[in-house]
Amino acid sequence: MFSDGEKMYLIPQVKKCVSREGSFRLELSIKIYFDKLTNSNLFISSVLTGSLVKILGREPEIEITPAERPVGIYFCTKEMAGPENYTIDVSPERINVSGGGEESFLRAVQTLCQIVNQCGAEIPCLYIEDYPDFPRRGFYHDVTRGRVPQLKTLKWLADKLSNYKINQMQLYMEHTFAFGNIPELWSGKDPLTAEEIKELDKHCRRLHIDLVPSLSTFGHLYELLRLKRFEHLNELDIRASDLPHNLWDRMAHYTIDPQNPESFELIKSMIEEVIPAFSSQFFNICCDETFDLGKGKNLKRAQELGTGRLYVDFVKKVAGVVIDNGKIPMMWGDIVLHYPELIEELPREMIFLNWGYSPDIDSSSTEIFARKGLTQYCCPGLHGWSRFAYDINSASKNIRRMVSHGHSFGAEGILTTDWGDCGHVNLISGSMHGMMLSAALSWNHNSYEDDNEFDRAASVIEWQEMSGRLFKLLRELGSLCTFHFGNIYAWAEGFGGLWNREEQVKEIDIAEISEKFKKAEIIKDQIFSLRDFSVEKYGEFIWGARAVRWTLGLLSYMKVVEYRQAGKILHDKNELIGEGKDLLDDFKVLWKKRNKDSELYEIEKIFLSAFKKIESIDARGLL
Secondary structure, X not given: XXXXXXXXXXXXXXXXXXXXXXXXXXXXXXXEEXXXXXXXXXXXXXXXXXXXXXXXXXXXXXXXXXXXXXXXXXXXXXXXXXOOOEEXXXXXXXXXXXXXXXXXXXXXXXXXXHHHHHHOOEEEEEEEEXXXXXXXXXXXXXXXXXXXXXXXXXXXXXXXXXXXXXXXXXXXXXXXXXXXXXXXXXXXXXXXXXXXXXXXXXXXXXXXXXXXXXXXXOOOOHHHHOOOOOHHHEOOOOOHXXXXXXXXXXXXXXXXXXXXXXXXHHHHHHHXXXXXXXXXXXXXXXXXXXXXXXXXXXXXXXXXXXXXXHHHHHHHHXXXXXXXXXXXXXXXXXXXXXXXXXXXXXXXXXXXEEEOOOOOOOOHHHHHHHHOOOEEEEEOEOOOOOOOOOOHHHHHHHHHHHHHHHHXXXXXXXXXXXXOHHHHOOOHHHHHHHHHHHHXXXXXXXXXXXHHHHHHHHHHHHHOOOOOOHHXXXXXXXXXXXXXXXXXXXXXXXXXXXXXXXXXXXXXXXXXXXXXXXXHHHHHHHHHHHOOOOHHHXXXXXXXXXXXXXXXXXXXXXXXXXXXXXXOOOOOHHHHHHHHHHHHHHHHHHHXXXXXXXXXXXXXXXXXXXXXXXXXXXXXXXO
């Protein structure tokens, strides 16, 4: 039981909780009772026993509800207003859980587990009524931009999402599905196989999580359109197979030619190979960021008909494939918003994924879809892409605003995105804060208005870090350095584009860099001091703090040595390269614990390129 002054946290917060006198004590003899024993109910009981066994030292027995109703934990099926609605009634004699069925029982158990984990054997008497604000609460996981998780990691992620009542997970794929007819597309990239996805899909179904495929079908087809046999389908009239591999181009270019009949047939075949691996009724065709459309082979046609017409006509054909296969299409809403007069030509069953990642994002796009009576999800972002430490401040503001817009304009769901730009260096532990905040607010949009309160709750619930300081430290760490891995890549390789930020670096006050360098070291030490008996627990966070500190040292070196600005470097050349090599070695260990080798070699190449650039800078007379 909590001592005086301590607080019990729940993520998400429940809609109604009435405290009562007394407590229910978990005894060794405690049993769990159901009014009927189904495979799903037995699974749900196993989720609960995972928490109870820590208290009791054994797993409670599971039985059919007896007539005399002894002391125990009871699950009773009752008619409810929604499929996830539930109640929990704790008295000194028993815990009564009521719900409409298996899904609502699971939601109740997820709440009950958090209570047990914090309160131990003495469960305070209380009455809870709970239900979600948004029927669809999703997490969008990038498995294509460098890092392909192991199957066990994806199952672990599904478990984490379930803990916080997330009920949809999307996997973003470009070239990381093992297409049978295009083996050269995924060669050397350790793709997910259909068999792995089917196994994950089965695991997700037990957790009442809808596993949704998300496949690039228009833009973002870099790896596909660099293949010799498909390069002629590129909107740009180039011999892409002859060009060196470039992670910036993979982000920014390579849209398929919508006027070539072969393009549609290729995309159709890819969709129809992916569909059988997923049981979901949904299929996300993406169709976002078609940057090159109408700028190459279709320039004249775009001038005559309009780029919007080229775009919408091809999207309709792609969506038709999904519909013909008995699925409901989804698509990102960024491009079609430029052509609002054409939106209504798209299939009425289309779900629009309305993304916007600015911390001060307004409601204009949400209003457009709402005014047209279209189904939409509002899609915030976790601001971890290409970063060693997630920008929690920006993500929190973005999530709060997008959830608010979605609630105001009747969005069907919230889908929080976790991208992995430039090789995917943002390690998965960093995504937990934003995922949990989105889960909390999409279930109960009026909860956790204060960041400090949420940070403490997340630290306690997810990391059992009872001081509540962990996420406060990580929030501060994420705001120390905006120069990210993509910027290092652009600097080391000497190319332009949005990732090249050398001019901004020249404007930064070197004294500010020095202060942040010291702060990163302090945060690293403070996170290290929070660990219990194992560095494992916070290993990815500690690495992120070291990497932020190293990056700040690199910035000081760039300013003083390369740009010849006044100031003192924080690392000499040998220290910078030596620490960088240590970081790379440790990163490879962390990567391989959770992920396939996939494109780890790309991360290594960028680090080595940066070391080479550091070596090449003439520092004579400055050290």
